[in-house]
Amino acid sequence: MALIDTYGRRINYLRLSVTDRCNMRCCYCMPAQGVAKLEHKEMLSYEELYRVSAACVEQGIEKIRVTGGEPLVRRGLVDFLGRLSALPGLKELVLTTNGLLLEELARPLKDAGVARLNISLDSLQPETFARITRGADLNRVLAGIDAAQKAGFGPLKINMVVMRGVNDQEILDFAALTLDKPFTVRFIEYMPTLQDEGWGAQSMPGSEILAAIGERYPLLPLVSSEMAGPARNYKIQGAAGAIGIITPVSGHFCESCNRIRITATGRVRGCLFSEQGTDLKPLLASGDPEALGQTLKRIVTQKPGRHHIAEEDAEQAVVNMSRIGG
Numbered sequence: 421m422a423l424i425d426t427y428g429r430r431i432n433y434l435r436l437s438v439t440d441r442c443n444m445r446c447c448y449c450m451p452a453q454g455v456a457k458l459e460h461k462e463m464l465s466y467e468e469l470y471r472v473s474a475a476c477v478e479q480g481i482e483k484i485r486v487t488g489g490e491p492l493v494r495r496g497l498v499d500f501l502g503r504l505s506a507l508p509g510l511k512e513l514v515l516t517t518n519g520l521l522l523e524e525l526a527r528p529l530k531d532a533g534v535a536r537l538n539i540s541l542d543s544l545q546p547e548t549f550a551r552i553t554r555g556a557d558l559n560r561v562l563a564g565i566d567a568a569q570k571a572g573f574g575p576l577k578i579n580m581v582v583m584r585g586v587n588d589q590e591i592l593d594f595a596a597l598t599l600d601k602p603f604t605v606r607f608i609e610y611m612p613t614l615q616d617e618g619w620g621a622q623s624m625p626g627s628e629i630l631a632a633i634g635e636r637y638p639l640l641p642l643v644s645s646e647m648a649g650p651a652r653n654y655k656i657q658g659a660a661g662a663i664g665i666i667t668p669v670s671g672h673f674c675e676s677c678n679r680i681r682i683t684a685t686g687r688v689r690g691c692l693f694s695e696q697g698t699d700l701k702p703l704l705a706s707g708d709p710e711a712l713g714q715t716l717k718r719i720v721t722q723k724p725g726r727h728h729i730a731e732e733d734a735e736q737a738v739v740n741m742s743r744i745g746g
C-alpha cells in the first residue's frame with residue numbers, strides 16, 4: 421500500500437517521538453525555564469507505540485525515525501526498538517539523539533536493530549556547547565560518538581544548528597570533521613520554532629554556510645537516495661565523509677516532503693508547522709485497526725503543501741520541538 425497526499429507526494433517516513441523529556445535544554449528548542457513535562461500516563465505506552473507503528477507500516481510507511489525529547493532517556497527503549505526493528509514491512513529503523521547517553525547505549529541500540537544514528541552536536545568548544553545546551557558536557561557526547569563508531573554504526577550523521585554569533589565561527593571546524601572521518605555533517609538553518617525576537621538575524625542561510633565552506637574546500641555535489649530526508653549533500657574533494665545542508669527557512673523542501681509525525685502523546689501531525697492533528701489515543705483504546713488506518717490516510721490527505729515560517733506576516737504558533745520530535 422502507498423500513502424500519497426493531494427500534492428502527489430509519497431509519504432513513507434514516520435518521525436515517532438517517544439518522550440517529551442530531555443537531558444538537555446538547547447536554547448533554540450526550549451525556553452530557559454524548560455517546558456512543562458507530560459505526565460507518564462499522557463504518553464503512549466510502548467504497546468501503543470508499537471500498534472501505531474504497525475498501522476503506519478501497513479499503510480505504506482517504510483522508514484521510522486525515533487526521536488523525542490531525548491529518546492534515550494525513556495526507560496525500556498532498547499527492548500521496544502528490538503521489537504520495532506522486527507516489524508514486517510519496515511525497511512529502516514533509525515534514531516535521532518543528542519548523544520549524551522550513547523556511550524552506554526550505542527552497542528545495545530545496534531544489537532536491537534537500529535540501522536543508523538543522527539547525532540545533534542552544535543559546538544566542539546566545551547563552553548559554547550554548555551551555553552547552547554544550558555549545561556551539558558561536550559565530552560560525554562564525544563564519547564558517545566566514539567562508542568557509536570565502535571559499535572559499528574556508520575556513516576554517522578552529525579546535525580549542527582548554525583546560529584550567527586553563537587557557533588557560526590565553527591562551521592569550518594565541523595566541515596573539517598569529514599576530512600578523515602566517515603561522518604556526514606549536516607548544517608541546519610535555525611528555525612523560528614520558539615518565535616523568539618531576533619531569530620531572523622541569528623538564522624544563517626544555507627547558501628552562506630555553503631559559501632563559507634566552499635571558500636576553504638572544493639565541494640562536489642552528491643545525489644540523495646529515495647528515502648533520504650531534506651538535506652542537500654556535498655563532499656569535500658578527497659574527504660572520507662560528506663556535508664549536508666538543510667534549509668527549512670531559506671529554501672524549504674516541502675515539495676518533496678515524505679513524512680508524517682506522531683508526538684509522544686499520540687497526536688499524528690501532517691506537518692511540523694501545522695497545528696492540525698488527530699489524537700490517536702481513543703482509536704488505540706477502541707482496538708479498531710481499520711479506524712487507525714483510515715485516520716492516518718485522512719491526515720495524509722490533509723497534509724499542507726508547505727510551511728510559511730519565513731513570511732513576514734505569517735501567523736505561526738510556537739512549535740514545541742521537544743514534544744513533536746523535530
Ligand SMILES: Nc1nc2c(ncn2[C@@H]2O[C@H](COP(=O)(O)OP(=O)(O)OP(=O)(O)O)[C@@H](O)[C@H]2O)c(=O)[nH]1
Pocket residue numbers: 485487516538577579608647648649650651666668677679692745746
Ligand atoms: N522544516 C522541517 N524541518 C525538518 C523536517 N524534518 C527534519 N527537519 C529538521 O532537520 C533536522 C535534521 O533532522 P533529523 O532528525 O536528523 O532527520 P532527517 O534530516 O530527516 O534525517 P535523514 O533521514 O537521515 O536524512 C532537524 O533540525 C529537524 O528539525 C521537516 O519535515 N520539516
Ligand SMILES: C[S@@+](CC[C@H](N)C(=O)[O-])C[C@H]1O[C@@H](n2cnc3c(N)ncnc32)[C@H](O)[C@@H]1O
Pocket residue numbers: 442448449487488489490491516517518538539540579581608609610611612613614741742745746
Ligand atoms: C527536537 S530534537 C529531538 C532528538 C534529540 N533530542 C536531538 O536533539 O537530537 C530533533 C532535532 O531538532 C533540531 N531542532 C530543534 N529545534 C530546532 C530549531 N529551532 N531549528 C532547527 N533545528 C531544531 C535539533 O537540533 C535536532 O537535530
Ligand code: SF4
Pocket residue numbers: 442443444445446449450488489490518540741742
Ligand atoms: S530535544 Fe534535542 S534539541 Fe531539544 S533540548 Fe533536547 S537535545 Fe536539545
Ligand code: SF4
Pocket residue numbers: 672673674675677678679690691692693724725726727
Ligand atoms: S515544513 Fe511541513 S511540509 Fe515542509 S518539509 Fe516540513 S513537514 Fe514537510
